[in-house]
Amino acid sequence: MRIVLSVVFLAIALFQFTFIDLAFAAEVSNGAKIFNANCASCHIGGGNILIAEKTLKKEALSKYLQNYDADSIQAIIYQVQNGKNAMPSYKSKLSEQEILEVAAYVFQKAEQAWQDS
Numbered sequence: 001m002r003i004v005l006s007v008v009f010l011a012i013a014l015f016q017f018t019f020i021d022l023a024f025a026a027e028v029s030n031g032a033k034i035f036n037a038n039c040a041s042c043h044i045g046g047g048n049i050l051i052a053e054k055t056l057k058k059e060a061l062s063k064y065l066q067n068y069d070a071d072s073i074q075a076i077i078y079q080v081q082n083g084k085n086a087m088p089s090y091k092s093k094l095s096e097q098e099i100l101e102v103a104a105y106v107f108q109k110a111e112q113a114w115q116d117s
């Protein structure tokens, strides 16, 4: 009986992981479109054409974006919602879902060092 239960729990755990991965992947691919339409003008290739050092690379995010190390996606969402200095706020231009999607995309690209894939 214990073994049966363990197998059931394992199956549920695996299913949940796969499901979360798929949901995350869908967000990231839509995020790419949102990024190209709204962010690439200043952040092409994960750079920053206005303030050179404030890129979207992992080291810069970790250095300049408050709470990036503790809660990366939330930290990106905050900046997109509120803007900062020369960066506009996107609260009225993008939906909450779109902001989440573009933040997931930026996070994933930063983890991959903005390499093409």
Ligand code: HEC
Residues within 6 Å of the ligand: 035, 038, 039, 040, 041, 042, 043, 048, 050, 051, 053, 054, 055, 056, 060, 061, 064, 065, 076, 079, 080, 084, 085, 086, 087, 088, 090, 102, 103, 106
């Ligand atoms: C008009 C140009 C412009 C656009 C468009 C723009 N940004 Fe920015 N972004 C900036 C500037 C300038 C900064 C640095 C702000 C500061 O700290 O003074 C910045 C900083 C950031 C940061 C923090 C990076 C760091 O190293 O400090 C993130 C994350 C970010 N932008 C994401 C986005 C996303 C996502 C979009 C699209 C939804 C976007 N930006 C659109 C200009 C822009």
